[in-house]
Amino acid sequence: MHPARLPTTREKDGEAPGRRHLWDSEKRLAAFMIAPAVLYIVIMVGFPFVLAICYSLSDATTGEPSLHYVGLHNFKEILRDPVFRKSLANTFIFTLVSQTLVIVLCQALALALTKEFRGKWLARFFILLPWTAPIALGTIGWLWMLDSIFSPFDWLLRAAGLLGSPTAPLGPLSNLYWLGEPILAMISVILVHVWRILPLATVILLAGLNSIPHEILEAAAVDGAGFWRRHFQITIPLLRPIMSIAFLFGLVFTFTDMTVVYVLTRGGPVHSTQVLSSWAFFKGIEGGDLAQGAATAIFLFPLLAGVAALILKVARRSEVT
Numbered sequence: 001m002h003p004a005r006l007p008t009t010r011e012k013d014g015e016a017p018g019r020r021h022l023w024d025s026e027k028r029l030a031a032f033m034i035a036p037a038v039l040y041i042v043i044m045v046g047f048p049f050v051l052a053i054c055y056s057l058s059d060a061t062t063g064e065p066s067l068h069y070v071g072l073h074n075f076k077e078i079l080r081d082p083v084f085r086k087s088l089a090n091t092f093i094f095t096l097v098s099q100t101l102v103i104v105l106c107q108a109l110a111l112a113l114t115k116e117f118r119g120k121w122l123a124r125f126f127i128l129l130p131w132t133a134p135i136a137l138g139t140i141g142w143l144w145m146l147d148s149i150f151s152p153f154d155w156l157l158r159a160a161g162l163l164g165s166p167t168a169p170l171g172p173l174s175n176l177y178w179l180g181e182p183i184l185a186m187i188s189v190i191l192v193h194v195w196r197i198l199p200l201a202t203v204i205l206l207a208g209l210n211s212i213p214h215e216i217l218e219a220a221a222v223d224g225a226g227f228w229r230r231h232f233q234i235t236i237p238l239l240r241p242i243m244s245i246a247f248l249f250g251l252v253f254t255f256t257d258m259t260v261v262y263v264l265t266r267g268g269p270v271h272s273t274q275v276l277s278s279w280a281f282f283k284g285i286e287g288g289d290l291a292q293g294a295a296t297a298i299f300l301f302p303l304l305a306g307v308a309a310l311i312l313k314v315a316r317r318s319e320v321t
Helices: 026-056 073-080 082-113 120-132 135-145 152-159 182-211 214-222 227-256 259-264 276-286 290-297 301-317
Strands: none
Touching: 026 290, 073 082, 073 290, 082 120, 082 182, 082 227, 082 276, 120 182, 135 182, 135 259, 182 227, 182 259, 214 227, 227 276, 227 301, 259 276, 276 290
8 A cells, every 4th residue: 555645735725736836937937027127128118119210211200290111211311411420420429538538537436445545435425426416407507517607617717827818828718618619518518428427437347346356466466566567467457347348338328318418508509519319309309300310319229239249248258257
């Protein structure tokens, strides 16, 4: 005779032996837990992206939103537009210069924050403040600081003797037209964007610095390696994957951002600070041409996707195991 089988926990609770609960299957549980995130991405990112592609291949406007297929006509038209070409060049200048400054400055800040000093928590607070504050509100503050009459920067330059006298290096005028001259306007937009992105890159790099074993740096110091040699031959190679991710985040944010440009200059003067994201907004929303606005918005998507894939590949290859 077979020994009597003891009842399982499910049988004690009145559940049939062959019935399995949802939580007992790891695959079903994983799918159930990730479903909200996937649904959010599909609704908030996937659907608008597909709609933008449909608009870019049509002749839709705000007055006539029906989709009539026109092929690549909108892309040909925007390539003939001198403002689009100017915006495309400004986008590359804006992105490359700002991200170069961010990568250099975030290394200095991250290295400083790894040291112990009085007021370190306050320094961290002020460094992170631009990222936590609403970007539109912060940019409005910069709009006052870059004012052509009340700018505190002009006051500092006059006090230092760099502005406001016949022999001043920056000219005899008492004020600089930060947002009224093309070069100064582009410099202003770049600096404000660096101020915004720098905290995120600093936090990412700071996490990477804290993950480097101290034994490696101490051994290099014992061998006689100075600060710069340790930094360029040990720290930077070990941080290359982290720096690649920080650069990628900054690249995506900069390519797709229009808040700084819209609040400070609205693309002026004479489109000298216009970028693709702001021009797509002016063309598609304020101008009413949804088709060309969508074509402008997604023009750089293949290039941006390729650059992102290349950066991730380089980061993966440079990982130290």
